[in-house]
Amino acid sequence: MFNIQGKKAIVTGETRGLGYGMAEGLMEAGCEGAIVGTSDKVYEVAEGFCANGYKCHGVKADFAIRENVYVGFRECLDKLGGDLDIIVNAHGIQRRHSAEVFPLEDWDAVINVNLNSVFILCQEAEMVMLKKGYGKIINIASMVSWFGGQTVPAYTAAKGGVTQMTKEMSNDWIARGINVNAIAPGYMATEMNTALLNPENPRYREITNRIPANRWGTGDDMKGTCIFLASHASDYLGGAIIPVDGGYLVK
16 A cells, blocks of 8 residues: 555755655655756756656756746656646745845745645646646645744744645545645755754754754655655545654754
């Protein structure tokens, strides 16, 4: 029931960090992948996957621009032969300012990329999946789906929106064969958290001391949950937000 050999998958935001790990995990399990990044690096990453024996297509698209979301999705679909079984919406940006001075242009940028484009990609994927009565939509939530975070009001608002949107879409589509769920990564050693990763930073020590696994996560830690949600093993799971956090949430 965990077999996803031959499935067609789109993974966004995959040129680094968590997206890269999940894309690699899906292709290791036998998927054909279309990966999306904002720079030419996506082509290098796709070539690297192909050199390792995987079937992978690179697509360059900036999801800060609404029209590019549609264009990027359609290019992915074309490269996958017009079919789609799995989409993992792992792209995102971060802006850090205290709420009282948070610039509106940064608010708009984060909401556009982290929430609005995710809605569009889910909607576009659903149109393909409903025709065959099968599909797996995997969104990426966050620890701030439960907590407020600090100096990240736009990111918190966007991830809260993704969490609730995931639940609503599941209600709309699960009876028609489409599972919509989300993974909530804990504190991950990725570029997005560079500001927090300095061991001399008191916030770094505070976070690490709360993680029962006693380490920050990596893209490899996302693979198993992603494969589960992409497979028939999750056919009766809908609107779930699964924390992959080393136990942080329950400490």
